[in-house]
Amino acid sequence: xxxxHLMTLADLSTAQIRTILRHAHNLKQKTLPALQPSSxxxxxxxxxLRFKNIALLFSKRSTRTRVASETAAMLLxxxxxxxxxxxxxxxxxxxxxxxARVIGGMCEGIFARVGAHEQIEELxxxxxxxxxxxxxxxxxxxxxxxxxxxxxEHDYFADFSKEPLSRPSFHASNRQYTxxxxxxxxxxxxxxxxxxxxxxxxxxHDMLVSYPRMGHQLRVASPDNLRYRxxxxxxxxxVKLNCDKNILWTKxxxxxxxxxxxxxxxxxxxxxxxxxxxxxxxxxxxxxxxEQMCRDGGAKADWRFMHCLPRxxxxxxxxxxxxxxxxxxxxxxxxxxxxxxxxxxxxxxxxLDKIHVSK
Ligand code: CP
Ligand code: NVA
Numbered sequence: 001x002x003x004x005h006l007m008t009l010a011d012l013s014t015a016q017i018r019t020i021l022r023h024a025h026n027l028k029q030k031t032l033p034a035l036q037p038s039s040x041x042x043x044x045x046x047x048x049l050r051f052k053n054i055a056l057l058f059s060k061r062s063t064r065t066r067v068a069s070e071t072a073a074m075l076l077x078x079x080x081x082x083x084x085x086x087x088x089x090x091x092x093x094x095x096x097x098x099x100a101r102v103i104g105g106m107c108e109g110i111f112a113r114v115g116a117h118e119q120i121e122e123l124x125x126x127x128x129x130x131x132x133x134x135x136x137x138x139x140x141x142x143x144x145x146x147x148x149x150x151x152x153e154h155d156y157f158a159d160f161s162k163e164p165l166s167r168p169s170f171h172a173s174n175r176q177y178t179x180x181x182x183x184x185x186x187x188x189x190x191x192x193x194x195x196x197x198x199x200x201x202x203x204x205h206d207m208l209v210s211y212p213r214m215g216h217q218l219r220v221a222s223p224d225n226l227r228y229r230x231x232x233x234x235x236x237x238x239v240k241l242n243c244d245k246n247i248l249w250t251k252x253x254x255x256x257x258x259x260x261x262x263x264x265x266x267x268x269x270x271x272x273x274x275x276x277x278x279x280x281x282x283x284x285x286x287x288x289x290x291e292q293m294c295r296d297g298g299a300k301a302d303w304r305f306m307h308c309l310p311r312x313x314x315x316x317x318x319x320x321x322x323x324x325x326x327x328x329x330x331x332x333x334x335x336x337x338x339x340x341x342x343x344x345x346x347x348x349x350x351x352l353d354k355i356h357v358s359k
Contacts, residue, residue, distance in 0.1 A: 004350055005124040006132045006342065007117075008139035010209035010237040016352050017148070017210060024149050024334070024341035025186040031075060031340075048348025049078025052108040057123075058134065059085040060113050060271045064309060064335045065134050065142065069111050072340035076348060081107065100126040109347030115272055117233075130346045137272070138234055140202040143308045144210055145338040150331045151262070152186050154304070191215045195260035195299070197253045197287055198222065198315055199280075201270045203308045205234045212246035219248045221256035223283045253287055254297035263299060264306045265289050265315045281314065289316040291323075306331055 009017060030045040054073050058066065066082065073080035088099065096119055103110060104127040113134040114120045124131040133141055194211055196204050200222050208230060211218050222228040229249070230238065238244050250256055257263055268284045269277050294303055305326045307316060320326060345352050 003124075003128065004130050004346060004352060005127075006130070006141060006346055006352070007120060007124065007136075008133065008209065008237070009141045009144055009206045010139075010241060012352065014213050017145070017214070020145060020338065020341050020345065020352070021149050021152060022186045023345065024145070024337040025152070027075075027340050027344070028334075028337040031337075044075065044077055046344045046348065047077035048344050049073055049076035049108070052078040052347065053106070054078060054080045054109040054111060054343065054347055055103045055107040056080050056082045056134070057088070057103070057110060057112040057114075058082065059115060059119075060135065062113060062134070064332050065113065065339075068142075068335035068339040069134070069343070071336055072343050075340055076344055078108075078343075078347075080111075096122040097126045099123075100131075101128065104128040109343065111343075130350060132342060132346055135202060138202060138231065139206050140308070141206050142335065142339055142342065143203050144206040145342070146334040147207075147264075147306055147308075147331055148210070148214075149186075149334045149338050150306070150327050151192070152189055153330070153334075154327065189214070189216075191217070192261040193217045193219065193259045193300075194262045194264065195219045195257045196221070196264045197256055197289055197293075198265040198284070199268050199270065200228055200230045200234075201266055203266045204264075205230060207264070208234065208238045208247060209241055209243055212243035213241055217246050217248075218243075219250070219256040219258070219260065221250050221253040221287065223287070224251040225283065228283070253293055257294050257297035257299045257303075260294070260297075260299040260303050262304050262306060263289055263294060266308055267310070267312060268315055269312075284315070288314060289320055291319055 027045045033039060034043055054069070056066065056069055070080045070082065100110070100123045107129065109129055110123060110127055110131045111134045112120050112123055112131060114136050117136040117138040120131065120133050120136050133139055194207070194216050196207060196218065200220070204220065207218065238247070268280045273280065289305065303325060305316070305320050305328070307321070307328050309328060309332055311321060311328070321328065
């Protein structure tokens with residue numbers, strides 16, 4: 001059997017994406033009660049990483065992805081080794097090929113955050129163990145999985161009449177579910193109109209190859225300049241998956257947010273683009289997500305807001321970011337459970353299809 005890798009959600013079928021989300025939801029509901037201060041029991045939901053080591057190769061900074069992966073590996077009974085760019089020889093004194101073979105000889109999985117996407121493709125090519133993308137210049141698959149889980153947990157159910165009473169609602173402030181009647185099955189989403197206002201970067205790219213296939217409409221606004229549009233390598237995947245039919249791309253943020261259930265943005269200056277800061281800030285004037293932008297553009301009255309974080313106030317103001325529409329911290333919390341699900345399936349079982357998701 002070949003070694004499975006995960007570079008982007010474009011590599012997965014919609015059935016596989018749904019299985020990951022169900023598994024993440026399940027792990028979250030089983031694990032959280034055991035982590036409460038008063039809990040008398042610690043029952044691992046899965047120990048597929050027992051005695052296993054996962055290498056975290058991070059050549060860029062990270063808060064969420066790093067904390068999610070270290071805590072997820074521990075909850076699966078394994079250990080994560082954080083290997084920053086200052087710590088190891090990768091790409092400096094040693095080729096990516098040799099590092100992949102050496103690290104893969106001692107660890108059971110590699111979760112890598114790289115600059116150029118080609119670097120993680122090279123790691124995957126030569127690694128004897130699964131490699132998973134923790135962010136590259138082109139893609140950020142684990143972020144969009146967490147976003148999807150957050151949407152499924154929120155009030156976007158396919159059938160409102162059946163769902164609200166049994167929906168568990170998790171309150172991050174006290175880290176507990178508030179209603180006792182947990183819902184073990186992940187509710188299905190109704191089709192959403194999702195607007196993205198900002199730069200065409202890694203997070204958007206994974207949205208482009210997944211949301212349209214899951215039945216949602218994407219409306220994207222970015223400045224009228226090819227550097228702020230999806231690169232050809234990304235667009236080829238979008239077209240191959242037939243996702244382009246459900247994507248509108250405009251330079252007008254007001255047009256993008258029209259009819260939106262959800263508005264999403266990301267930094268205008270991704271890691272590695274610091275030298276372009278001044279130009280980018282100029283080019284993105286008018287793209288800050290605000291209440292007024294969404295009112296003027298005709299977003300739905302109850303539109304919600306998402307951002308992968310870290311956030312600067314230039315791309316979204318405080319009123320939206322810290323306001324009641326914002327799902328940003330639930331999204332951040334869900335990085336842990338979706339990462340745990342994929343670690344379990346990919347590193348623990350080497351299989352993204354046949355995972356057992358208990359009901
Ligand atoms: N959203 C996200 O990936 O955050 P970090 O860069 O802090 O990991
Ligand atoms: N587009 C951003 C995402 C950070 C999580 C970046 O690459 O820096």
